[in-house]
Amino acid sequence: MAASTSRFDPLTDIPDLHGRVAIVTGANAGIGLYTVYFLAKRGAKVYLGARSEAKAQAAIARLREEGLGEDEGELVWLDIDLSDPRKAKQAARWFMEREVRLDILGDPTSSHISPYLFTKTLLPVLRRTALQPDSDVRIVNLTSVLHRWAKKPRYDSLEAFNQDFGTSANAEFNLYGYTKLANILWTSKLQRLFDMEKCPIITVAVHPGKVLSEGNVRTLMRLPMGRAWVWAASQFFLTSAEGAYTSIFAAASPMVKERPEEYKGKYMVPFGRIETPSIYAQSDALAEDLWQTTEQVIADFGFDS
Numbered sequence: 001m002a003a004s005t006s007r008f009d010p011l012t013d014i015p016d017l018h019g020r021v022a023i024v025t026g027a028n029a030g031i032g033l034y035t036v037y038f039l040a041k042r043g044a045k046v047y048l049g050a051r052s053e054a055k056a057q058a059a060i061a062r063l064r065e066e067g068l069g070e071d072e073g074e075l076v077w078l079d080i081d082l083s084d085p086r087k088a089k090q091a092a093r094w095f096m097e098r099e100v101r102l103d104i105l106g107d108p109t110s111s112h113i114s115p116y117l118f119t120k121t122l123l124p125v126l127r128r129t130a131l132q133p134d135s136d137v138r139i140v141n142l143t144s145v146l147h148r149w150a151k152k153p154r155y156d157s158l159e160a161f162n163q164d165f166g167t168s169a170n171a172e173f174n175l176y177g178y179t180k181l182a183n184i185l186w187t188s189k190l191q192r193l194f195d196m197e198k199c200p201i202i203t204v205a206v207h208p209g210k211v212l213s214e215g216n217v218r219t220l221m222r223l224p225m226g227r228a229w230v231w232a233a234s235q236f237f238l239t240s241a242e243g244a245y246t247s248i249f250a251a252a253s254p255m256v257k258e259r260p261e262e263y264k265g266k267y268m269v270p271f272g273r274i275e276t277p278s279i280y281a282q283s284d285a286l287a288e289d290l291w292q293t294t295e296q297v298i299a300d301f302g303f304d305s
Contacts, residue, residue, distance in 0.1 A: 007271075008245060008249055008253070008271045008272050010038040010041075010042075010244070010245055010248040010249075011038070011041060013253065014038065014042045014248060014252045014253065015042070015252065015254055016042060016043055017039060017042040017043045017044035017073075017103075017252060018043035018044075019043075020043075020044045020045070020103040020104065021044065021045045021046075021047070021099055021101050021102050021103055021104075022039050022044045022045070022046045022047065022102075022103060022104035022105070022106065022251070023046075023047045023049065023078060023095065023102065023104070023105050023106065023122075024036050024039070024046060024047070024048060024049060024106040024107075024108065025049035025078075025080060025082060025106070025107050025108065025115070025118070026049060026082070026107070026108045027046075027048040027049045027050060027056075027059060027108075028048070028049075028050040028051075028055040028056060028058065028059040029059065029240075030108070030240045030243070031108045031142070031208055031240055031243045031244045031247065032049070032106075032108040032244075033059055033062065033063065033240065034240055034241045034243070034244035035106055035108065035244045035247050035248060035251070036048050036059075036063065036075070037063050037066060037068055037241070037244070038244060038248045039073065039104065039248070039251070039252065040063070040068055040072055040073025040074070040075060041068060041072055041073065042073070042252070043072065043073050044073050044103075044104070045073060045074040045076065046073055046074070046075055046076070047076045047077075047078040047095060048060070048075055048076065048077055048078060049078045049080040049082075049091070050077060050078070050079075050080070051079075051080070051081050052079075053077055053079070056077035056078075057077075060075050063075070078091055078094075078095060079091060079094070080118070082111055082114040082115060082118070083111075083114065084114065085113050085114045085117045085298065085301075085303040086303055087114075088114040088115070088117050088118040088121075089117050089118065089121050089303065089304065091118065092117075092118050092121035092122045093121060095122070095125075096121075096122065096124070096125050099125065100125070100128070101125065101128070101129040101132070102122060102125045102126050102129055102137070103129055103135075103136065103137055103138070104137075104138055104140070104251045104252065105119060105122060105126065105138070105139045105140070106139075106140045106142075106247060106251055107119070107139075107140070107141050107142060108142040108247065111179065112179060112182045112183065112186065112294070113294065113297065113298070113303070115141070116186060116294050116298075117298060117303055117304065119139065119190070120304075126139070126201060127197075127199055127201070130199055130200050130201050135200065136257050137200070137201045137202070138201070138202045138203070138204065138250065138251050138252075138256065139187070139190065139201065139202070139203040139204075140203075140204050140206055140247055140250045140251045141183045141184075141186065141187045141203070141204070141205050141206070142183065142205075142206055142208065142247065143180045143181075143183040143184050143187075143205045143206065143207055143267070144176070144177070144180040144207055144208075145207050145269070146173060146176055146177040146180055147177050147180040147181040147183075147184055147277060147278060147280075147281055148177065148277075148278045149170075149173055149174055149176070149177030149178075150174070150177040150178045150180075150181040150278070150280055151174070153178055153181055153280055153286065154289070155182065155185070155286060155289040155290040155293055156289040156292075156293060157293060158293065158296075158297055158300075160293070161293065161297065163178075165178070181278070181280060181281055182290055183205055184205045184267055184277055184281040185281060185283070185286055185287040185290045186287070186290060186291070186294075187203045187204065187205040187265060188203075188205070188265040188281075188284075188287055189287040189288070189290070189291050190203050190265075191203040191264050191265030192265065192284075192287075195264070200260075202256060202257075202260055202263060202264050203264065203265055204250040204256070204263055204264075204265075204266060204268050205265075205266070205267050205268065205277075206246050206247050206250050206268045206269075207246070207267065207268070207269045207270075207275075208238070208243040208244070208245075208246055208247060208270065209238045209242070209243060209246065209269070209270040210237045210238060238270070245270065245271045245272075246268055246269065246270045246271050246272055249268070249271060249272035250263070250268050250272070253272060255272070262274060267281065
């Protein structure tokens with residue numbers, strides 16, 4: 001486990017989370033795995049999202065190897081496949097059949113429709129928890145600084161959702177940036193809805209920093225002299241554990257609850273600092289288009305049935 005590289009240390013600066021319930025999707029590796037680690041280390045009951053029980057058990061074994069004790073928190077496998085919105089909704093329903101509260105919802109994924117429907121389905125239990133005494137309910141969506149790559153984005157139709165980014169070297173980055181922008185717009189729109197309801201849920205969009213994730217390691221290893229590239233990246237990039245710090249800050253730092261107006265619906269960068277996102281990410285009109293089109297897509301394809 002990496003030592004703290006900032007004034008924020010998730011092992012000491014997060015309050016006791018016993019009695020709190022959290023969900024972390026995409027939790028069997030990388031940032032999601034270590035987000036689970038820090039929440040459970042402070043006593044939370046954490047539902048670990050993974051596509052198979054084998055992956056979940058392997059992740060739990062890794063967490064034990066990292067030093068998570070058997071008596072620290074409680075880990076439960078959440079069977080979730082975010083490649084299919086219907087399965088995302090099914091996972092949310094399964095959770096609500098077993099739990100009466102949800103304090104922290106963390107989504108370290110890179111898609112939009114399935115996490116949107118997953119969160120929407122969980123809103124009743126999130127709202128119910130927020131009404132309880134001493135509540136502190138938060139939704140943390142992972143985004144990226146690459147949201148700034150999105151140029152003249154549109155979210156006003158299914159065609160806009162499925163736009164062709166071409167086959168150039170930058171196409172993959174442009175698509176990723178377009179999706180990460182959607183994550184920020186969705187976060188800010190959701191916060192405005194909560195504020196209109198006077199519901200004390202806090203949403204935050206988090207850029208974890210430049211992280212040498214397992215996926216990035218695999219990509220670099222495919223290059224000539226791959227080990228040298230990995231070593232070079234390790235000198236400048238954060239580890240996956242350090243990449244989880246900002247998500248943990250957003251999910252559980254007392255500062256967020258003490259100063260909600262500074263953090264609600266905002267874009268956060270390492271380690272817990274609020275930054276102004278791109279001009280498109282600040283657009284209420286784009287956020288409204290995204291909201292309306294997502295609802296239409298979910299209805300047209302019967303994902304919400």
